[in-house]
Amino acid sequence: MSTEAPIADWVTIPDLYRDPFPIYERLRAEGGVHWVPSVNRYLVTSYAAVHATELDQVVYSADEEDSLQIRAMGHSMLRRDDPEHYLERKAWQPALRPGAVQRVWKAKFQRNAERYLDELIVKGPGADLVWDFAAPFAAESLRELIGLHNATQEDLQRWSQTMIDATGNYADDPEVWALGKQSFDEVDVALDEMLAWHAANPNESLLSQLLQIPDYRMPLERIRANVKMTIGGGLNEPRDALGVAAWGLLSHPEQRAAVETDPALWNAAFDETIRWVAPIGLYSRQVKHDTVLAGVRLPAGARLGICILSANRDEQVWDEPDRFDVRREAKPHLAFGKGVHVCLGAWAARAEVAEVALPLLFSSLEGLALIDEDPPEIGGWVFRGMTKLPITWTGRRSTPIGEPTGQTSPAPRIAVVGSGPSGCFSAQALKRTFPEAPIEVFDELPTPYGLVRYGVAADHQGTKAVARQFDRLFSAEGVRFRGNVRLGTDVTLRELEDAYDVVVLATGLHADAQLQIPGAERGRVRGAGEVTRFLNGYPDAPEPEPLGERVVVVGHGNVAMDLARIIARDAAGFVGSDIDDAAHHRFTERVRTIHLLGRSAPADAKFDPVMVRELAGLSGVAHRVHGAGALPDDGRDARIDAVRALAESDLPESRVTIHWWFGATPAVIMGTGAGTDAVTAVEVRGADGEELLPADDVITAIGFAGDVDAARELQPGAHPDGRIAAGLYTAGWLRRGPRGTIPDQRTDARELAQKVVADLRSGAVTTTAPGLPALETEIDFEGWRRIDLRERLTAAPGRERSKLRSRAAQLEAAADATLELPPLPSADGEALDPGIGTTVLFGTESGGAELVAEDLRQLFSDDTDVEVRDLGETGIDDLDPDRLYLLVCATYGDGEVPTSARPFVAQLLAERPDLSELRFAVFGMGDRSYDRTYSRGSELITEALRACGARQIGEYGRHDAGGPIPATEAARDWATGVCAALPSPARG
Numbered sequence: 001m002s003t004e005a006p007i008a009d010w011v012t013i014p015d016l017y018r019d020p021f022p023i024y025e026r027l028r029a030e031g032g033v034h035w036v037p038s039v040n041r042y043l044v045t046s047y048a049a050v051h052a053t054e055l056d057q058v059v060y061s062a063d064e065e066d067s068l069q070i071r072a073m074g075h076s077m078l079r080r081d082d083p084e085h086y087l088e089r090k091a092w093q094p095a096l097r098p099g100a101v102q103r104v105w106k107a108k109f110q111r112n113a114e115r116y117l118d119e120l121i122v123k124g125p126g127a128d129l130v131w132d133f134a135a136p137f138a139a140e141s142l143r144e145l146i147g148l149h150n151a152t153q154e155d156l157q158r159w160s161q162t163m164i165d166a167t168g169n170y171a172d173d174p175e176v177w178a179l180g181k182q183s184f185d186e187v188d189v190a191l192d193e194m195l196a197w198h199a200a201n202p203n204e205s206l207l208s209q210l211l212q213i214p215d216y217r218m219p220l221e222r223i224r225a226n227v228k229m230t231i232g233g234g235l236n237e238p239r240d241a242l243g244v245a246a247w248g249l250l251s252h253p254e255q256r257a258a259v260e261t262d263p264a265l266w267n268a269a270f271d272e273t274i275r276w277v278a279p280i281g282l283y284s285r286q287v288k289h290d291t292v293l294a295g296v297r298l299p300a301g302a303r304l305g306i307c308i309l310s311a312n313r314d315e316q317v318w319d320e321p322d323r324f325d326v327r328r329e330a331k332p333h334l335a336f337g338k339g340v341h342v343c344l345g346a347w348a349a350r351a352e353v354a355e356v357a358l359p360l361l362f363s364s365l366e367g368l369a370l371i372d373e374d375p376p377e378i379g380g381w382v383f384r385g386m387t388k389l390p391i392t393w394t395g396r397r398s399t400p401i402g403e404p405t406g407q408t409s410p411a412p413r414i415a416v417v418g419s420g421p422s423g424c425f426s427a428q429a430l431k432r433t434f435p436e437a438p439i440e441v442f443d444e445l446p447t448p449y450g451l452v453r454y455g456v457a458a459d460h461q462g463t464k465a466v467a468r469q470f471d472r473l474f475s476a477e478g479v480r481f482r483g484n485v486r487l488g489t490d491v492t493l494r495e496l497e498d499a500y501d502v503v504v505l506a507t508g509l510h511a512d513a514q515l516q517i518p519g520a521e522r523g524r525v526r527g528a529g530e531v532t533r534f535l536n537g538y539p540d541a542p543e544p545e546p547l548g549e550r551v552v553v554v555g556h557g558n559v560a561m562d563l564a565r566i567i568a569r570d571a572a573g574f575v576g577s578d579i580d581d582a583a584h585h586r587f588t589e590r591v592r593t594i595h596l597l598g599r600s601a602p603a604d605a606k607f608d609p610v611m612v613r614e615l616a617g618l619s620g621v622a623h624r625v626h627g628a629g630a631l632p633d634d635g636r637d638a639r640i641d642a643v644r645a646l647a648e649s650d651l652p653e654s655r656v657t658i659h660w661w662f663g664a665t666p667a668v669i670m671g672t673g674a675g676t677d678a679v680t681a682v683e684v685r686g687a688d689g690e691e692l693l694p695a696d697d698v699i700t701a702i703g704f705a706g707d708v709d710a711a712r713e714l715q716p717g718a719h720p721d722g723r724i725a726a727g728l729y730t731a732g733w734l735r736r737g738p739r740g741t742i743p744d745q746r747t748d749a750r751e752l753a754q755k756v757v758a759d760l761r762s763g764a765v766t767t768t769a770p771g772l773p774a775l776e777t778e779i780d781f782e783g784w785r786r787i788d789l790r791e792r793l794t795a796a797p798g799r800e801r802s803k804l805r806s807r808a809a810q811l812e813a814a815a816d817a818t819l820e821l822p823p824l825p826s827a828d829g830e831a832l833d834p835g836i837g838t839t840v841l842f843g844t845e846s847g848g849a850e851l852v853a854e855d856l857r858q859l860f861s862d863d864t865d866v867e868v869r870d871l872g873e874t875g876i877d878d879l880d881p882d883r884l885y886l887l888v889c890a891t892y893g894d895g896e897v898p899t900s901a902r903p904f905v906a907q908l909l910a911e912r913p914d915l916s917e918l919r920f921a922v923f924g925m926g927d928r929s930y931d932r933t934y935s936r937g938s939e940l941i942t943e944a945l946r947a948c949g950a951r952q953i954g955e956y957g958r959h960d961a962g963g964p965i966p967a968t969e970a971a972r973d974w975a976t977g978v979c980a981a982l983p984s985p986a987r988g
């Protein structure tokens with residue numbers, strides 16, 4: 001159903017300029033796409049609609065006819081679509097890459113910030129933070145970066161403002177046009193002179209780098225237009241982000257205190273600022289084909305105003321979006337845009353504002369404050385920022401905030417209950433925040449790591465490698481493991497709260513969610529958790545009745561994928577795993593048919609496409625796909641691609657056949673008679689009617705639930721913000737319910753640490769608790785190391801370990817003093833030593849992956865032969881089976897590899913070299929908001945390498961550019977896990 005656009009004739013430009021937010025709130029509430037007569041265009045205001053326009057340049061073209069921006073600045077890449085846009089963007093990039101920003105520009109930004117801070121101080125209290133600091137700082141930094149040595153920062157400010165005014169001249173004021181034109185001409189003159197100079201004097205600036213590209217000459221008119229666009233956006237974005245951030249922090253003292261004590265928060269403060277008030281508030285697009293957006297018909301030719309200021313405050317995405325909150329859960333804002341036009345200057349702006357200017361300003365000025373009698377002013381809707389920000393201060397600090405003062409504040413005593421991923425990540429984040437704090441992690445089992453040990457499938461040792469990171473917590477970072485301590489039995493929650501200043505409950509969810517259909521109570525209907533616990537050797541897990549010939553698995557999530565794979569895989573496929581072969585054989589030997597039932601269509605299925613492809617690659621397993629509908633081969637959706645590969649697979653002879661049912665819901669589970677446990681069939685309803693699937697077993701993989709009898713604190717999701725009371729917090733699945741992967745827990749853990757910081761600062765949490773004396777039955781980390789050693793020593797050939805399957809056996813091993821433990825790693829961060837030469841291969845478009853690759857180089861020991869290579873300069877002849885390859889790769893376009901990496905992939909697929917001796921690990925860099933193609937580029941390279949027989953090792957690392965964790969940090973953890981997962985011979 002689609003309708004004509006509603007008309008918002010009540011919207012006026014002066015109102016938008018003054019305060020666009022209430023207007024946008026109403027427009028969003030009324031659907032998010034309106035015809036607005038006063039601006040003579042459709043305004044797109046909801047997050048979803050804005051996002052949709054950004055990702056589809058075929059329908060929503062940047063190349064607007066009679067564009068104001070083209071008139072004001074010339075036809076820059078911002079007003080072009082691919083492929084023309086791409087060429088120009090690529091040429092503009094070298095000086096703006098993150099590596100260049102860190103290597104070349106950051107020091108210059110620092111120097112500029114110090115210079116203008118000195119000038120601000122000379123002006124004295126009452127000076128304006130925007131016009132006396134942020135503006136000259138941003139202008140001078142931009143002037144240097146572009147390489148306009150014949151202009152002053154004042155020139156840049158004037159040019160930028162007048163051309164921006166012209167770009168936003170929706171009211172068609174002739175004076176605004178005239179001033180804009182004057183700047184237009186002045187820039188051309190300055191530029192022509194500088195281009196000649198840069199040609200003769202190569203350097204690091206944008207203009208010089210542009211002239212040094214070997215195989216491309218940008219036409220002069222285009223250079224001119226792009227420089228003007230860069231002067232416009234490159235100046236006001238950092239200036240306004242800086243001004244608004246300062247205003248936000250000065251008017252929210254508790255948030256200011258948080259960033260001043262934890263410098264890691266400056267980045268979050270920067271992102272929250274540009275989410276809250278996006279400096280570039282609106283830009284235009286033009287519809288090229290009749291379309292429907294958010295249910296509203298848009299004809300070809302329609303002009304759109306894409307309202308970033310509004311999308312970033314969409315209540316469907318953010319809670320209380322009008323609130324400035326540097327600790328809010330990080331979600332991908334649109335301030336830098338998305339899609340092909342995502343801001344090239346983002347790295348530079350972030351470095352200028354978050355890494356240099358804000359920390360300098362706040363740490364240098366004692367008593368920095370707003371002036372009550374002379375309040376700040378803000379304005380704008382096309383571009384929005386502070387128009388006035390007078391400040392005062394009392395002096396210059398001799399010891400900037402954030403530098404050691406010789407005093408340490410008392411640390412809280414912390415107990416984390418549960419040593420699974422969320423418990424360990426919480427302990428890690430708290431340790432980083434409070435290095436002096438005594439932190440103790442309790443677990444009801446004698447063994448640590450919860451789901452990593454008992455939930456992650458036996459054949460996914462790469463994912464289990466995260467445990468190595470956690471090992472360091474207990475072995476080198478001073479966190480204490482206290483295993484075999486049952487909450488409620490050995491110690492009560494009340495006792496823990498009395499003994500610790502901070503208690504974090506990270507006990508996870510253990511019960512299988514129940515299927516609510518007739519027959520679900522039969523004994524042969526079992527939950528995925530129950531089955532997985534048995535297969536993973538959970539202590540004292542009862543041995544279930546073996547599966548029959550035909551198994552129905554309900555669910556299409558990753559747990560269902562794990563189960564199907566573990567059931568269908570033969571013993572040879574478990575090399576390097578920690579499977580208990582005998583138990584696995586007893587349980588699965590009779591299975592010939594697996595039905596996988598999912599309610600959704602392939603595009604909406606819950607599984608990760610990587611898991612589907614892994615299933616597709618199992619030997620001796622055939623696949624049949626039902627109810628999937630059309631599966632277009634346009635490479636736009638990784639899930640559809642994966643299902644199409646299944647549908648096209650054609651294995652006549654098979655040990656096991658997996659039937660994939662899409663759009664299918666189980667209706668009744670039938671048995672031989674009422675009251676018996678046996679199952680005979682499952683009645684399934686789908687788009688094509690009903691189907692009766694003969695079955696001997698049903699396994700439900702539809703999620704996990706909490707314990708119904710648990711105390712309120714332990715009810716999942718009862719406290720979604722993770723804070724039950726000051727001093728008592730929840731983490732992981734207990735906090736959010738059974739959603740989120742292992743890496744997601746890491747993001748949450750940081751947030752948790754910030755909550756504790758805030759509660760400590762407000763005095764709600766004190767630092768007086770006495771701690772809990774050792775309990776007689778508890779197992780310490782050394783005890784666990786003995787269990788671990790025993791399991792490894794008794795592993796069958798080709799297996800990682802042989803898990804001790806009872807608590808009694810674990811306790812016995814923990815107490816076995818004859819087991820000789822190897823020495824612990826040293827406390828100061830260990831350098832990686834993979835034992836073989838290592839190549840970090842990167843595939844990048846805007847430089848992030850290169851930065852990560854360079855950063856990884858630093859991790860390795862001096863003895864390791866490490867090289868960093870661009871995939872764009874690598875051919876298959878360069879691959880050496882005696883080296884380990886760490887592949888770091890971004891995703892571009894509609895889920896493609898970066899352009900420079902395409903020849904490498906194409907060569908692999910065309911020539912199919914035998915790479916069976918080659919080992920590689922993958923770290924995919926992407927953006928989760930590209931839902932259907934998240935990290936797909938790295939998957940494409942992985943598939944190509946695997947098609948040539950290369951062996952993938954370690955965890956499949958992924959980084960979400962929209963999340964709060966820096967890529968370098970996530971990549972370091974990943975590389976550490978990969979090296980730890982290498983078999984020992986490779987590590988010498």
Ligand SMILES: Cc1cc2nc3c(=O)[nH]c(=O)nc-3n(C[C@H](O)[C@H](O)[C@H](O)COP(=O)(O)O)c2cc1C
Nearest residue numbers: 339340844845846848849890891895926927934935
């Ligand atoms: C034009 C464009 C398209 C993108 N498409 C995707 C995508 O389809 N899937 C994805 O996961 N990430 C996508 N991204 C996000 C990038 O992969 C991510 O930001 C990455 O960190 C960039 O790394 P790089 O700086 O090395 O190029 C896209 C980014 C841009 C600018």
